[in-house]
Amino acid sequence: WTDLFDGTVEENISVGRAHITPRDVRDALDDLSLTDEIQQLPQGIQTEITNAGRTLPTHLASKLLVAQGLVGRPRLIVFDDYFQNLDAASRNLIIKVLTDRNRPWTVITVSHDPQLLAAFDRVIVLEKGRIVREGPFSELRDDPMCRSLLHETPMTTGA
Known part of the structure; x- marks a missing residue:
């Protein structure tokens, strides 16, 4: 944008x-x-x-x-941790629209926000340009490495 x-x-x-x-x-x-x-x-x-x-x-x-x-209705939407300054209602609506499975797009974002990560089908954790973890956030959230990244380094997601 x-x-x-x-x-x-x-x-x-x-x-x-x-x-x-x-x-x-x-x-x-x-x-x-x-x-x-x-x-x-x-x-x-x-x-x-x-x-x-x-x-x-x-x-x-x-x-x-x-x-x-x-x-x-683009095929690909890429954004970087855009939701930090939005009120909860606006944020939830935008996340819902972006992650709606009936939409024609794939979304890629960089984020360390658990609420946003949980909305995506798949989370990919990169380290030095290589995938080191991958899967739904529900499976990754308790992984010690991923947990530490939630507060320190952005994680990349895709839907």
Whole structure:
């Protein structure tokens, strides 16, 4: 995902990608339960975002960034421990959307967050670029090596 920029909500989600349709943008907003909140803005989806979104509530700016990544239903989504600054409701919704088995994408993330890791089908622990542990988080969480990594070094996950 890129940063938010000066432009409309719609432009910030589509980020100039010609293949993204207005329907794709609406679908991304729906996926993240943002449609009603965006419609409440002064000009709805055409509302101008300024100051890189710093004037928006944090949860809204964060969800718009996620919408950038989801729009057009990509096959692969990669992010780096994105959820630290989100409120619990926003965080849970985004994790649910990203890990929904009915979605067409694979998600790869780097994280040391047990709640996030537990949402993925598979966790891969890397050391010096090599896989040293692999499996569902429920099996890895009690492994002494993995337990220590939860607090010190990010773990990589995929769904």
